Amino acid sequence: MNHRTVTNVVHRLAKFVCKWNTRQNIPVSLNRTYSSTTTRTTPFSTRFSKYGLFVGASTLSSLWFGKVIFAEENAQPCDSENSPSVWNILVDDTKSTNAAELKEEKDLTALTPSGSFRKSLPTVVLFEMESCPYCKRIRVALDYYRIPYSCVQVTAVGKKELRTTGSKKVPVLVVDGVEYHNSFDALWKIQDFADDSLKEDQRTIPTIERKWLYRIDDRLIPLITPNIAHTLSESYQSMKYLLSVDRYSWYERFSVNLLGPFFLYFMGKKSKWSLDIQDERRELFDELNQWMNDVGDRLFLLGERPCLADLCLFAFVKTLQPFDVMTDIKNHTHIMSWFRRMEQVVGPSQKIQNLRPKSSIWMF
CATH class of the missing domain: 1.10.287 (Helix Hairpins)
Structure with a gap:
C-alpha cells in the first residue's frame, strides 16, 4: 500500500x-447567515x-x-554456504594461536590499519538507515579500514532513494559504480582493499569465526526488537530514538507517534514467541558472555587484530547502545572490556558527507 x-x-x-x-437533508449552503441570537450547532x-x-x-x-517499520529485522537472513551471493570460503579447522596474556590495557592504535598500503582509494557510497544493524556493520568496517565514504540516508517508509538501485532493502554499498546488496559481500569487498594478496578461491576463515558470523545473524540480531521493546515504556523510548535518527515525512511521524510504540511492543513479543525464548534479556546476556568465553585471554576473537566477526558483533552492540538495554549489558555481562578495545581500534567515523540523490545515484 x-x-x-x-x-x-x-x-x-x-x-x-x-x-x-x-x-440526512442537512443544508450545507456556504451563504447561510445567522442572527446574533441564533446558536449555531455543528451537525x-x-x-x-x-x-x-x-x-x-x-x-x-x-x-x-x-x-x-521494522522490515529490516528479517530483511537479510543469514547466508547459507550454497548462496550464490557469498564467496566460497575455505574452512580452516585449526585453532588460532592464543596471544600472550595481557594483564593491563595498552594502547591499541598500532593495531589499526593505516590505509597507506592501498594503491588507490575507491569511491564508496553507502545507502543506509541509521538504526539498521546491517548498515552499521558496514560503517564499522569502513571506519576500521580507514576508507572514506559518503552516505545516502534512506527514508524508513517507501525507501524512495533505492528506486534507482537493484535492491529494495538496505544496505546497498556502491564501490566505484558496482553495487553490493548483501552485507557479507560488502564486507569482503571492503576487506579486499585492506589485503588484496589473496584471491577469492584462496580465502580461509577459521571455524570459530564462521560460527560467530552465522550466530550473530541467526541468534543475536533477532534479539534486538524484543530487547529494545522489553516493556511498553522502553518501546516508547526506543521509538522516540528511532524517530530522531531515521528519515520520516511529517505524516509518517504523526502515525508513528500515535501507534508506533504499540507496534514495536507487539512485534517484540512476536519475535520472542517465534524464537521460543522465555527471557530475552537472559538470552542476550548468555550469548554475549559466550562470546567472551570464546575470546578468552586474547584481545580479540582470533588474536591481536579484529576479524570480521569482531566487527559484526561490535556493530551489533553499537546498535543497542542508545537503548535502555545497554545499561543491563554493562551490569550483567563481561563484554565491556572487549567493547572498549574495539572502540579504540575502529576509531572515528570516516564518513565524508551525506548525499541527497536527485535523478540518479551516479551523480557522484
Whole structure:
C-alpha cells in the first residue's frame, strides 16, 4: 500500500460522507447567515468530515507503516554456504594461536590499519538507515579500514532513494559504480582493499569465526526488537530514538507517534514467541558472555587484530547502545572490556558527507 492508495481510500470515504449528508437533508449552503441570537450547532456529519477523516487517514497510514517499520529485522537472513551471493570460503579447522596474556590495557592504535598500503582509494557510497544493524556493520568496517565514504540516508517508509538501485532493502554499498546488496559481500569487498594478496578461491576463515558470523545473524540480531521493546515504556523510548535518527515525512511521524510504540511492543513479543525464548534479556546476556568465553585471554576473537566477526558483533552492540538495554549489558555481562578495545581500534567515523540523490545515484 503506497501513499496513492491511501489518498484514494480517503477520497472515497469523503464522497461517502457527502452522500450521507444529502440523505440526512442537512443544508450545507456556504451563504447561510445567522442572527446574533441564533446558536449555531455543528451537525454530527460535519464534525465527522473534519475529524473523522483525519483520524481515519492517520490510522490507515499507521497500519501501512506497521507493516514495513521494522522490515529490516528479517530483511537479510543469514547466508547459507550454497548462496550464490557469498564467496566460497575455505574452512580452516585449526585453532588460532592464543596471544600472550595481557594483564593491563595498552594502547591499541598500532593495531589499526593505516590505509597507506592501498594503491588507490575507491569511491564508496553507502545507502543506509541509521538504526539498521546491517548498515552499521558496514560503517564499522569502513571506519576500521580507514576508507572514506559518503552516505545516502534512506527514508524508513517507501525507501524512495533505492528506486534507482537493484535492491529494495538496505544496505546497498556502491564501490566505484558496482553495487553490493548483501552485507557479507560488502564486507569482503571492503576487506579486499585492506589485503588484496589473496584471491577469492584462496580465502580461509577459521571455524570459530564462521560460527560467530552465522550466530550473530541467526541468534543475536533477532534479539534486538524484543530487547529494545522489553516493556511498553522502553518501546516508547526506543521509538522516540528511532524517530530522531531515521528519515520520516511529517505524516509518517504523526502515525508513528500515535501507534508506533504499540507496534514495536507487539512485534517484540512476536519475535520472542517465534524464537521460543522465555527471557530475552537472559538470552542476550548468555550469548554475549559466550562470546567472551570464546575470546578468552586474547584481545580479540582470533588474536591481536579484529576479524570480521569482531566487527559484526561490535556493530551489533553499537546498535543497542542508545537503548535502555545497554545499561543491563554493562551490569550483567563481561563484554565491556572487549567493547572498549574495539572502540579504540575502529576509531572515528570516516564518513565524508551525506548525499541527497536527485535523478540518479551516479551523480557522484
